[in-house]
Amino acid sequence: MDKFVERQEALKLLNAPTPEERLANLAIVLGSEKEKPEVKPQFANNHIHTIYSFSPYSPTAAIYCARDEGLETAGIMDHDSIAGAVEFRKAGKIAGIGTTCGMECRASLDGTRMAGRKLNNPDQAGIAYMAIHSVPDSGFAKLQEVFGPLREKRNERNRKMTANINALMESKGITLDFDKDVLPISQYANGGSVTERHLLCALSEKIIARAGKEKCAEFVEEQLGIKLSEKQKGQLSDPQNPHFVYDLLGVMKAELVEKIYVPATEECISFKDLVKLADEAGAILCYPYLGDITDSVTGDKKAAKFEDEFLDDLFEMLKEEGVHGVTYMPARNTKEQMTRLQNLCREYGMTEISGEDVNSSRQSMICTQLEDPQFKHLVDATWKLIEREKVSE
Structure with missing residues (x-):
């Protein structure tokens, strides 16, 4: 059977209506496997969306696809929700894949030195996308409780x-x-x-x-x-x-x-409240660097200028507000942008986390740039997140 057709047939089972069906089907699919995928330990991806925000993949299907492409680890990252994390974690155990769980949201910059600025949100100034990484199981319910009314x-x-x-x-x-x-x-x-x-x-x-x-x-x-x-x-x-x-x-x-577009207001948590919430959930709050865009890797963002002109000031603000990490996508930016960003992360003691924003069936789970020695530490960082979450279980 053609590899693509085989994968599509598996995805029908792994996108079944309920988590229980999906997980049971994963065990069946893997059990009938004639040949295991080639393992590619030089890669990692901590920004995989699922059907709990927008994606062709259930949490179980996302684990299967990550493994199928050779990943030994996978990270969930849905918008305003971490509802898929329990299933994602269970699927990872069935598939022998290390998992790290997180979610992304938008936060109001009011009250910070970046108030009113256009940062990493192409659609609205004064609002920043933020990534809550490495959430232990004990933090899932708290995040769902807080973001439930915001989803409404x-x-x-x-x-x-x-x-x-x-x-x-x-x-x-x-x-x-x-x-x-x-x-x-x-x-x-x-x-x-x-x-x-x-x-x-x-x-x-x-x-x-x-x-x-x-x-x-x-x-x-x-x-x-x-x-x-x-x-x-x-x-x-x-x-x-x-x-x-x-x-x-x-x-x-x-x-x-x-x-x-209608501007987001009441659904955006305040920056200070988000910092506090991430700490309470035992997570690592990260700023997702976008950088000035020339050619969008996902094909749905126009060329535009974002935070590069005032990146130093942004790092000052992140440090002031208690943000502990920066997440970025090496495939999206130039080598010069990446070098500057990494230098600032080290200067300010920020955890560096990578992930390619997967929400389309056309995208690969793998970022080939991670083979570059400049980004090798991002794979090591992923394993540290996984171990961190295991300790907290």
Whole structure:
């Protein structure tokens, strides 16, 4: 059987409706394995999204895919939720994969020296994405308790953005119903979050149904007025493209978010409260470095300037507020950006954590840059996180 087809068949089982089914199926899939994947200990990834935010993978499927690509470790990182972590941890034990658990969220910069600044959030100034890494099992319930009401607040904004999508699309014969089209493709009922990607995924499915895969590229350019690159045209003109909806979603995210976006306010925890919460949960709070972008690795971010011009001041603020780490993605930035960032991490005593932001079936779990000696320590750091969480169990 073709390797891709074999993986897709496994994913059907590993994306079953319940965690119990998924975990049982993982044991069956691994038990029927004829050949184990080649192990690649030089790689690690601590930023894998699951269906509890937005991803083609359940926590169990994410573990399977990480192992299938040769990883010995894997890290979960969902938006506003850590509901998938228990399943992720159990799947890791079944598969013999070291696990580290975390979640990401947005925090208000009000009250800090970065108030009002545009940092690592492409859509809104004054709000920063933050990563809560290395959460022990004892911290899961606390984080879910705090972020539950914030997820509800986020859905109030999601409904407004759905209305904005409809204002843009009704003339094209497309409308979204948040309760019927968006919520069912999320894990909101099970403690997960609903993100902009869910809205745009639901929209992408509607576009595909309206235009058909053969005419999708034509519809996007002629009806929506979005200029596609030759690569995008090729992807969105191929009915056999297995990543079709994710490729269309990437285009929608890059081109439409600024038109439909509603500023986040009440759903964003204050920076000081987040620092305190991470400490209470026994986690390591990290700032996810974005850096000025030229070519987005995920294909859904436009070229833009972010925190590079005032990076020294940012590190001063992080130290002042009690942030203990920085997380970054070597594939996304230049060698010069990475060298500068690493030097600042060492100067300020920040833990360095790596991870490639996986939320599409087209993406690999592996960041090849980790083979560079400049990043070898990031794999060692991952094992330290895993051991840290084991001690806390």
